[in-house]
Amino acid sequence: MLYDDDDDHRPALSRRLRTPGVITVAALVPACLAGWLIWHAVGGPDDSVSAKNPAPAPTGGSTPGAAPTHTPTGTTGDDKPGRGEAAGHGPLAGKVVVIDPGHNPNNYRHPTEINRRVNIGKGTTECDTTGTSTNNGYAEARFTLDVSHRLRSLLEKQGAKVELTQNDDHSFGPCVTERAAAGNKAKADAAVSVHADGSSVGHRGFHVILPALVKAGAANTADIVAPSRDLGTRIAGTFVRDTGTAPSNYIDGGTGLDTRSDLGGLNLSTVPKVFIECGNMRDPKDAALLTSASWRQKAAQGIADGISGFLHAE
Template identity: 60%
Template sequence: MSYTGPDFDPPQPRRSRRGPLTVALAALVPGALLGWAVYAAVGGPADDGGSAHATATGSPSARTPSPGGASPTGTPDDDRGPSASPTATAPSPSASAPAGSGPLKGKVVVIDPGHNPGNARHTGEINRQVDIGTHRKECDTTGTATNDGYAEAEFTLDVAHRMRAILREQGATVKLTQDADRPFGPCVDERARIGNEANADAVVSIHADGSGAGNRGFHVILPGSVRAGAADTRAIVGPSRELGERIAGNFVRVTGSAPSNYVGGGTGLVTREDLGGLNLSTVPKVFIECGNMRDSKDAALLTSGAWRQKAAQGISEGIVSFLRG
C-alpha cells in the first residue's frame, strides 16, 4: 500500500524456544511493542523466511505512486504496483469458503486483498472518484512493488489465500473482496460494502508498503472516530482496536518481524481517519501493512513463500483470538 494518497485500502518462529508463558503474554499484549519485546527476549528469528506454521492454534493468544518509487509522503494509500508472478503461491479455494466445525463455526471473516493485479491495465477506471464520507478520492490504486517487480497485488492475494485456508480449518466462513476474478477493483467504497453486507465479525485488509529504503517493519492501521457524510465509525473504533492489537501481537510472535520503525512510534499501530475502506465500514475492520516492499531486507521476507505463510498464520491467529474473546 502506498503512503501517497488519502485513502489506501492499505504498511522464524522457533517454537521450541518459547514456552506457554510466552504465548500467553503475546496474546495479552495491548500493542505490538510489548509483543515485540516479549518475542525478542526469548530469542526471535532474524530476517530469513524459516519454516511456516501449518495451522492456526486458536490460541487466545490511493493515489497511485510510481510503480518503481517510494510514496512521496511516507504514509499509506489504497493500492499499488505492477503485476509479477509470486513465488510459492498458496492454493486458491473458492472465493466464499463454507464454514467447518471448528471453534469459529458461525463466524464470518472477510479478507480484503489490497489492489487487484488488473488495476494497472485499467487506470481510467481506478482513477474515478468515489465518496468516502470525509471527501472524494480515487476508486483504487495499482499498489507498489519490490525493486525486482514483485507486485503488492500478487503478495496480498497470496497471503489472503493462505489465510482463507487457515481460517476455514477453524470453522469460519471466509469471503474475499476480490480474487483476481474481476478486471479491476473493487473500489474502496465497495470493499467496505462487501464486509458490511456480509455482516462480518472481522474484516482485515492486506497490504505491503512502498516507503523509502531503510524503513522497515509492519504496522496495523486502525479506524479513527469519523462522522461525516456516509461515514460513521464510532461504533467500530473500540472493537477494531482490539482486533488490531491482537493481530499485531500475534504477527510479532509468529513472524518475528518488528513493528514499523517509521510510523506508529514503535507500537505497530497507526490510527487514520482518511481511508475509505475504514471510514465506510460498519463492522470491525483494520488494515495491515506487512512490511516495506521498497526496503531490500523487508522485500526478502515478502517474496519468501515460507515467510508469507507465517504472515498469514500470525494475522489469522490474531483474528481467532479476537473472535474467541
C-alpha cells in the same frame, strides 16, 4: 499501500498520509513493544478494550529477525496455499470473516476507472490504486492475493466462513467503497484488508491501521473504533510472534499501530475492520521476506491467529 492524495502529509514515506490517533499502546517504550504485544496476544486478558504507483527500489537478501516462538499450524506448502476443508466445523464455526486483498493486479490497465473519485464520508478519494511493487517486479496486488488465500485456508480450517472482496476476478478494483460494502453486507464478525507498504529504504517492519472516529456523510465509525482496536492489537501481537518480525520503525514510534481517517475501506465499514501493512516492499531486507513463500505463510498465520483470538473473545 500508497495514495495519490498523500503527497503533502508524509514526505519521508513515499506519499503516505497519517492522521494521528489515540492508540492504547502509544505511551509504551517502543523497545518493549514486541514483548507487550506478545503478552496481549497470548497471555493477556480476553476483555481487552473493546495508493500507489510502483517505483524502483533496491533488492537484496535477508533472513527474518528473531525466530518465532510459535510453530504455524495448518500450512499447505510454500507455493500452494490451498483451501480449508472444514469450513462450518471447528472453533470458529458460525463466524464470518471478510478478507480484502489490497489493490488488483489489473488496476494499471484501467487508469480512468481507478482514478474516478468516490465519496468516503470525509471527502473523496480514488476508486482504487495500483499498489506498489518490489524492484524486481513482484506486485503488491500479487502479494495480497497470495497472503489472502493462505489466510482464508487457515480460517476455514477453524470453521469460519470466509469471503474475499476480490480474487483477481475483477477487471479493476473493486472501489474502496465496494470493499467496505462487502464486509457490511456479509455482516462480518471481522474484516481485514491485506497490504504491503511502499516507503523508503531503511524503513522496515509491519504496522496495523485502525479506524479513527469519523462521523461525516455516509461514514460513522463510532461503533467499530473500539472493537477494531482490539482486533488490530491482537493481530499485531500474533504477527510479531508468528513471523519474528518487528513493528514498523517509521510509523508512530514503533508501536505497530496507526490510526487513520482517510481510508474509505475503514470509514465506511460498519463491522470491526483493520488494514495490515505486512512490510515495506521498497526496502531490500523487507522485500526478501515479502517475496518468500514460507514467510508469507507465517504472515498469514499471524493474521489468522489474531483474528481467531479476537473472535474467541467476543
